[in-house]
Amino acid sequence: MSGSRTREPPPGAVNEALTERGRLTRSRILDAALELFRERGYEQTTMRRVAREAGVSLGNAYYYFRSKEHLIQGYYARSHDDHLAACTPILERETGLRTRLRGVLEAKIATSAAYHQFAGALFKTAADPRSPLSPFSDESEPTRREATRLLERVVEGSDVRVSGDLARELPHLLWLYLMGVILFWIHDDSPRTRRTYRLIEHTSSLVARLIRLAGNPLLRPLTDSTLRLLRELREDGEGPGRQSL
Amino acid sequence: MSGSRTREPPPGAVNEALTERGRLTRSRILDAALELFRERGYEQTTMRRVAREAGVSLGNAYYYFRSKEHLIQGYYARSHDDHLAACTPILERETGLRTRLRGVLEAKIATSAAYHQFAGALFKTAADPRSPLSPFSDESEPTRREATRLLERVVEGSDVRVSGDLARELPHLLWLYLMGVILFWIHDDSPRTRRTYRLIEHTSSLVARLIRLAGNPLLRPLTDSTLRLLRELREDGEGPGRQSL
DNA sequence: TACTGTAGTTGAACGCGTTCAACTAAGCCG
DNA sequence: CGGCTTAGTTGAACGCGTTCAACTACAGTA
Numbered sequence: 092m093s094g095s096r097t098r099e100p101p102p103g104a105v106n107e108a109l110t111e112r113g114r115l116t117r118s119r120i121l122d123a124a125l126e127l128f129r130e131r132g133y134e135q136t137t138m139r140r141v142a143r144e145a146g147v148s149l150g151n152a153y154y155y156f157r158s159k160e161h162l163i164q165g166y167y168a169r170s171h172d173d174h175l176a177a178c179t180p181i182l183e184r185e186t187g188l189r190t191r192l193r194g195v196l197e198a199k200i201a202t203s204a205a206y207h208q209f210a211g212a213l214f215k216t217a218a219d220p221r222s223p224l225s226p227f228s229d230e231s232e233p234t235r236r237e238a239t240r241l242l243e244r245v246v247e248g249s250d251v252r253v254s255g256d257l258a259r260e261l262p263h264l265l266w267l268y269l270m271g272v273i274l275f276w277i278h279d280d281s282p283r284t285r286r287t288y289r290l291i292e293h294t295s296s297l298v299a300r301l302i303r304l305a306g307n308p309l310l311r312p313l314t315d316s317t318l319r320l321l322r323e324l325r326e327d328g329e330g331p332g333r334q335s336l
Numbered sequence: 337m338s339g340s341r342t343r344e345p346p347p348g349a350v351n352e353a354l355t356e357r358g359r360l361t362r363s364r365i366l367d368a369a370l371e372l373f374r375e376r377g378y379e380q381t382t383m384r385r386v387a388r389e390a391g392v393s394l395g396n397a398y399y400y401f402r403s404k405e406h407l408i409q410g411y412y413a414r415s416h417d418d419h420l421a422a423c424t425p426i427l428e429r430e431t432g433l434r435t436r437l438r439g440v441l442e443a444k445i446a447t448s449a450a451y452h453q454f455a456g457a458l459f460k461t462a463a464d465p466r467s468p469l470s471p472f473s474d475e476s477e478p479t480r481r482e483a484t485r486l487l488e489r490v491v492e493g494s495d496v497r498v499s500g501d502l503a504r505e506l507p508h509l510l511w512l513y514l515m516g517v518i519l520f521w522i523h524d525d526s527p528r529t530r531r532t533y534r535l536i537e538h539t540s541s542l543v544a545r546l547i548r549l550a551g552n553p554l555l556r557p558l559t560d561s562t563l564r565l566l567r568e569l570r571e572d573g574e575g576p577g578r579q580s581l
Numbered sequence: 582t583a584c585t586g587t588a589g590t591t592g593a594a595c596g597c598g599t600t601c602a603a604c605t606a607a608g609c610c611g
Numbered sequence: 612c613g614g615c616t617t618a619g620t621t622g623a624a625c626g627c628g629t630t631c632a633a634c635t636a637c638a639g640t641a
Contacts, residue, residue, distance in 0.1 A: 110588065110637095138628060148591045150631085159628065211465045218463035220456045220523045227523050278465045278472050286569055293565040300558060309554055313545060320538040324531055355607090355618065383598060393621045395601085400619095404598065 117155040120145040121165040128166070129205055133212035160216045160224055166206065167224075167234055173202040178241065188249040189299035195245055196269065196291045200276055200284065207284065210277050226270060239266050246302075256318050257305055263321070268298060362400040365390040366410040373411070374450055378457035405461045405469055411451065412469075412479055418447040423486065433494040434544035440490055441514065441536045445521055445529065452529065455522050471515060484511050491547075501563050502550055508566070513543060 109117065123144035127136040138159055142152040156162050181194035203210065216224050223230035242265040246253060253261060272294070276287040305314045354362065368389035372381040383404055387397045401407050426439035448455065461469050468475035487510040491498060498506060517539070521532040550559045 108588095113589070116589080137626085139626090149629090150592065151590050153629070154589070215460060215464040215467075219460040220525075222460075225523075278470075280465075290565070290569060293561065293568075297558065297561060297565075304554075304558075307554070309549075309552070313542065313549075316538065316542060320535070320542070323534060323538075357607090358619070361619080382596085384596090394599090395622065396620050398599070 113155075116145075116147060116151070120147060120152050120155055121162065124162045125166060125169075128162075128209045132209045160222065163213055163216065163224055166213070170203060170206070171234060171237060174199050175237075175241065177202050182244060182248055186248070186250050187299075188246065188251045188302065189296050191245045191249050192265075192299060193291055193295035195241065196272055196295060197288065199269065199273070200287055200291070203276075204284070207276070210273075214274070214277055235266065238269070239263060242266055242269065251299075251303060253302065254306060257302075257314065260318055260321050261302070265298075268294070358400075361390075361392060361396070365392060365397050365400055366407065369407045370411060370414070373407075373454045377454045378408075405467065408458055408461065408469055411458070415448060415451070416479060416482060419444050420482075420486065422447050427489060427493055431493070431495050432544075433491065433496045433547065434541050436490045436494050437510075437544060438536055438540035440486065441517055441540060442533065444514065444518070445532055445536070448521075449529070452521070455518075459519070459522055480511065483514070484508060487511055487514065496544075496548060498547065499551060502547075502559065505563055505566050506547070510543075513539070 120141065124136065124141045127141060127144065138152055139149055141162075142149045145152070156165075177198035178195050181198065182191060185191045185194060206213075216222055217226060219225060220227065222228065225231060226235060239262045243262040245265070246258070246261055272287065272291060275290055276284055279287045281287075304310055365386060369381065369386045372386060372389065383397055384394055386407075387394045390397070401410075422443040423440050426443065427436060430436045430439060451458075461467055462471060464470060465472065467473065470476060471480060484507045488507040490510070491503070491506055517532065517536060520535055521529055524532045526532075549555055
């Protein structure tokens, strides 16, 4: 009995309160994990192998990552950064809503291509509502907010004007749309996931037209009750987290 | 070396080629599993405990169920049977599309209520595209087909007439809608999942109105390109399985 | 320099899902 | 009855994710 007596929970995903040495070790572990994920997928990658590849002990890997699943958050962060970088030129160049939407969606798929085969296992854990990795979880709120803001920029920077209530909800709806596209992509086993690109090509046009139509008198009641529903569901939730689906 | 030399793959989920004794044992295992799932959830239930509770050995449980996940298919089957039974009176009584749709959706949620807390873990495995339990997998095709047929009856038995092309795709779209509702329900932690009921109440009305509007000249191009997309995506798939998402 | 607390690190151990070679029981054919 | 086949059954063993008590390295303090 010589060591410390209480142990704080491991640092986990966030890069805070780590010494230089710690940051380096953490990074080595994550790099090893992502490479193994790409090479042989999620299930086939063992924590023992990750630790060995990173040159640390098994227990040490768990010091930096609460669980095998938590390694995935490292992937999330990197994936979003890549996506953002790929979107910038598109959002600066294009002004049409359809083109902007399509470009952003295609960028997400293109930047994720290398991880397509292990993305299934990824969503497997993400689908569990109790998992902190669920895209709907409180813990994912920061990432979700960033993605939503990106979609907000897609609409705001376009030549389409959207009225107040809809403008507020639209980014969330588009985020749901993005989740749907990703879900499709995960299940897409066509060569180069060409079916997903086809889906994006068609649905981006569809969605852009729908947004334009939303103000039309014929569709007004439909639009209104949709917006009312979204508001109600949001108010109904007990926390500030808990998105509208 | 006295026993048999080759071993067929275990019977798995289907109830075929089992002796009376086998059927009984299988049923005892499944009953034990479902009870434990209800009591303490999926993860907290161990195969050893299931076997003990069923009064069989650990290995024997694996003789009837290829894996722990495969126990879930037993849940699927029972859940669908319950749903079907609950829907029959509704479909015989109601004629309005909105009411029929709402009734069928509510029945799904109501009959699943007891399993709400473990349904998350259920969908967790179901979200993996490689898993045979994925609702999109080839192995789930029979169940999916049955559910789709139920939704077909919802439309056909109603007082709304739908034209040919749309009539063919509509059941698949409604099945997707049902999947979305279930996904929402899984993440719904409001008391008695009342937010899900609110969602159903509003969206069933919305969807019914959309179906009526689909034939409207203003929306005709939108409807047409949606249908074209669905057809294309289906043709693009290489197998007869692989639904349109 | 010695002392102390903490970040970082270790590997044995636990419980789990899963596998498999071997066993038992029951039916069938001569 | 005896021999054969096959459905049904067993539990030890394997590999994995995860935990944890104990260790080491190092920075700060007196």
